[in-house]
Amino acid sequence: MRLTEEQQKIYDGDMGETYAKIMQTLVRYGELFGADEMIPVTGQYGHLVTSFGLKVISPVYKLMDEIINAGVISKQKFTMDPRPLDPNVPSGPIKDLVFKKFMYSMQDEYEEQLKKLGLLSEDGFSCACYFDEQKNKPNKGDVLSWAESSAVVYANSVLGARCNRNSGIIELFGSILGIVPKFGLLTDEGRKASWRVELKTTKLPSAQVLGSAIGMKVMEDVPYVFGLSEYLGCELNDDVCAYLKNFGAATASNGAVGLYHIDKLTPEAVESGEALIRDDAKTYVIDDAEIQRVIDSYPVIWKNPDARPKMCFIGCPHLTRSELCGWINSIYDTLRKRGRSKTAIPTVLTSAPGVLKEIAGSDEEKKAKEIGLTISYICPLMYCDNPLVHSMPVITNSNKLRTYTSCRYYEDDKILSMICGGN
């Protein structure tokens, strides 16, 4: 790795041992992937994945203290993944006790550490930091030091920024030093597709299932998808961006995709077209049968597969404003048609704090209250990813939530029907 004079001084300890260890970590990390230089982070803000003050990860707080006590300051401010707790979300005395007093008992202390290091704002907690309402939307070509797989794949693919699939802590180190090792998705070569995906379904597949199918097939490779723009069009409007958000999250969680190209739609595909595809790219054809095969492959890990759902989460990743309002209106209208006044299953719709502020006082918020919907900024994954909830039958339309927890996946139409009292 070639370092600049300034970088070398940090590496050698001229700014102290802690700065040196941060630089050494990034240098060794880059060298493993063939990086021969560090490049500046040009995005305005970072984004960190570890947003939870889980008591059992005390070594992380020790490391944060070491960094803060050494006087280290992050060169850029950063946003965070969603908070793990929200008093609005249906719970119970046992869960409240366990969540607050045991599991996430370090939340307040951890957030104090984050503020000292460079937390952008009190509302800067969402996996969809790139929403306009969250104010961390990078520009095309920006180099980022982010983690959170769904945010990284969206920034790379839909916004055309450049970011590797970083781990927690590594992304903080990049923000602190304002540099990242140049390899992988930061290079032109690393952004080329090694898979041609040909969509040959008779209708637009669910974003969650299409992303899941592609993720499981290509794993960490870059896919170039043909046929999707026939359904979505060639404009990145709100609905299309929401689809791609959910699609990307599924590719990243069911596989390890950090970047995808959609023919005639995503920025680099529009610019360069098939020149982005490697000569030796493999082909994956997706038809209706393949979509069904993928859906049928999802295991149900509930103790009683026939159990009646006790909770529903919609919004992993967080819902856009139009998705959130769309869900509220759909549930409201369906309940009315069925002659019901409240949802049949306690249902939580999750979105970013900035979005929740924007809809405060709106007709949608009033409708949500009227029919008993909970709207929250919580991270559904952190709520569900513990033994108390593992034993509870929870349903979701999120393939990411299905992958990491015991939640059972249903497509949107089915979820809507179940929430509104259908079978």
Next chain:
Amino acid sequence: MKEFKGRVVVPGEVTATALVSHDGFNTLASYQTSFLTGDKKATCSDQNNPDLYKKPMAGAALCLPQTIGSTTGGMILYTASDYGRQPACMLFSKPIDSIGAAGVLLSDIWTDAKMPTVDCLGDDFLEYVKTGMKITVREGGTVEVE
């Protein structure tokens, strides 16, 4: 005995008993329950990994293709190492992935744990090695399996 040669990610020598995962190693799913219960053996809690599920990971020679799953994975491995519940060594058949790399480097640079790590050992390695075999990691990336 059979010898395999890979690339040194974290240097060191160690002898331990093999624990083999043929699927990707999901770091968060594997460690999460043992963190919550304080289990010092770090019994694997990943129900989707039949090779490892309910087997102790602390002190084992963990043989794997790559790590998979949440981008918190590196932080989780660092935490396990700080607690002294890390594998004795990590032996990757494929080139190490970015999340796994973060975990082993954070462990090496930021904790006192010793966890020699070798990658690029090849598919042959993962086909040959079985859970329970004796593994010795030598300096220079040589891995002996017997």
